[in-house]
Amino acid sequence: MDPRQKLSTVRSPRAAQASCSNRRPPVLITTTCLLAALAAGCADTRSEDGFDPTDHHVSESGAYLLTAERNPDPPRVGVNSIALDLLDVDGNAMAGVDVRIEPWMPAHGHGTTIVHPEKVEAGRYATEDLYFNMPGSWQIRILIDGPDGEDRTVIDYEVQ
Numbered sequence: 001m002d003p004r005q006k007l008s009t010v011r012s013p014r015a016a017q018a019s020c021s022n023r024r025p026p027v028l029i030t031t032t033c034l035l036a037a038l039a040a041g042c043a044d045t046r047s048e049d050g051f052d053p054t055d056h057h058v059s060e061s062g063a064y065l066l067t068a069e070r071n072p073d074p075p076r077v078g079v080n081s082i083a084l085d086l087l088d089v090d091g092n093a094m095a096g097v098d099v100r101i102e103p104w105m106p107a108h109g110h111g112t113t114i115v116h117p118e119k120v121e122a123g124r125y126a127t128e129d130l131y132f133n134m135p136g137s138w139q140i141r142i143l144i145d146g147p148d149g150e151d152r153t154v155i156d157y158e159v160q
């Protein structure tokens with residue numbers, strides 16, 4: 001069986017999100033989710049070939065939980081798609097959020113065009129305009145401005 005099929009069967013993005021949601025106080029939730037992510041694979045669902053359909057992140061202040069779905073995965077030179085699911089610390093989909101993504105290549109000190117994902121449904125933001133002009137180690141810097149304030153998270157991208 002193709003490991004990608006197996007992974008998506010075992011752990012859908014929605015199921016993984018649900019495991020990050022509970023009703024404990026906010027700080028505990030964030031810590032719990034992060035620890036659970038590190039220990040149980042909530043954040044690391046990679047198969048042996050590095051495929052990771054449910055890429056989980058906690059924003060720097062801990063205010064937002066974020067799942068990134070990349071297409072293609074791994075990302076390639078040229079135009080890529082990404083869909084972000086944003087949850088607050090109570091596990092609710094984040095409505096009324098402004099999201100921007102800045103592709104950045106630290107080793108070269110340059111980026112490409114900052115993109116503004118569109119809202120697809122409550123808490124889900126997507127763009128097909130994420131552009132990388134060369135292979136190598138990139139970051140996508142995700143800037144979130146929502147009801148819980150401004151925050152950011154950085155995701156490493158190995159562009160092929």
Ligand SMILES: [Cu+2]
Pocket residue numbers: 105108110134
């Ligand atoms: Cu470069």
